[in-house]
Amino acid sequence: MKSTSFSKDAYDTTSPSRGFLEIENLHKSYPTPDGNQFVVLDNVNLTVGEDEYISVIGHSGCGKSTLLKIVAGLEKATSGLVRLDGKEIRKPGAERMMVFQHYSLLPWLTVRENIRLAVDEVLKDANRTDKISIVNEHLAMVNLTAAADKYPDEISGGMKQRVGIARALAIRPKMLLMDEPFGALDALTRGKLQRQVLDIWENHRQAVMMVTHDVDEAIYMSDRIVLMTNGPAANIGEILEVPFPHPRDRNAMRNSKEYYELRNYALNFLDRYFTQDE
Numbered sequence: 001m002k003s004t005s006f007s008k009d010a011y012d013t014t015s016p017s018r019g020f021l022e023i024e025n026l027h028k029s030y031p032t033p034d035g036n037q038f039v040v041l042d043n044v045n046l047t048v049g050e051d052e053y054i055s056v057i058g059h060s061g062c063g064k065s066t067l068l069k070i071v072a073g074l075e076k077a078t079s080g081l082v083r084l085d086g087k088e089i090r091k092p093g094a095e096r097m098m099v100f101q102h103y104s105l106l107p108w109l110t111v112r113e114n115i116r117l118a119v120d121e122v123l124k125d126a127n128r129t130d131k132i133s134i135v136n137e138h139l140a141m142v143n144l145t146a147a148a149d150k151y152p153d154e155i156s157g158g159m160k161q162r163v164g165i166a167r168a169l170a171i172r173p174k175m176l177l178m179d180e181p182f183g184a185l186d187a188l189t190r191g192k193l194q195r196q197v198l199d200i201w202e203n204h205r206q207a208v209m210m211v212t213h214d215v216d217e218a219i220y221m222s223d224r225i226v227l228m229t230n231g232p233a234a235n236i237g238e239i240l241e242v243p244f245p246h247p248r249d250r251n252a253m254r255n256s257k258e259y260y261e262l263r264n265y266a267l268n269f270l271d272r273y274f275t276q277d278e
């Protein structure tokens, strides 16, 4: 690992070698009751590689979830273009699965049935045996085999979030979109689940875009960190490349000088915007 001082220029990059997700000149505004427009996102440009893990950080209300929802196809851009694997995104699709902060499980279905429902809906051509093994494989991936026949109100928050992640991964999306996936969890559960998700991703790499408020989480998990400016009319202020190879060891990272340089750089960026807002 390098021991040089953190230099923004060495890490700042706006595009990976391959653009799998491409966001070009994206604008998003909402009409206001007085007939004007409230501009949320103003000219966002970003590309994400097909096996890249990207985090998006910014102050509350800057438009992180809006950006993620546009990529998910749940919101429409006011102007600009979003493409995944060369195809323009216009609506939700099974190739982009979203995991929300507040696990959206169906309470009348068991853990296994929640995952199976998604598999049935998306992998229509798979035979019954394959579907059963896909569900079992993903239950095991998130250590939920023993809880497979429990209902959502019989399991903890961390377990519910693992079901949501297993359900998203089971249908083999090209891109995983996560909106503060660990935000509702206590610190211990959060740390464990971060590790589990990272293990899965390190073994089955795919494009991930994760919104978070947590700089440590972003550094631990992602390849690049997108720092958003404050809203209204937010855009990408800077993009930091995380210089630690995968698989990552949290303790080893935290003992490195580079970790703290990167962390301080990101926190100073956020403080700067926070102060401007005061």
Ligand SMILES: Nc1ncnc2c1ncn2[C@@H]1O[C@H](COP(=O)(O)OP(=O)(O)OP(=O)(O)O)[C@@H](O)[C@H]1O
Pocket (backbone or CB within 6 Å): 030, 038, 040, 058, 059, 060, 061, 062, 063, 064, 065, 066, 067, 231
């Ligand atoms: N449907 C909507 N109609 C009008 N304004 C909206 C709508 N959805 C979001 N907004 C506004 O857009 C801005 C960005 O919201 P968004 O939820 O994307 O922010 P965020 O960065 O994800 O915030 P947080 O970190 O608090 O979750 C906010 O000012 C919000 O009030």
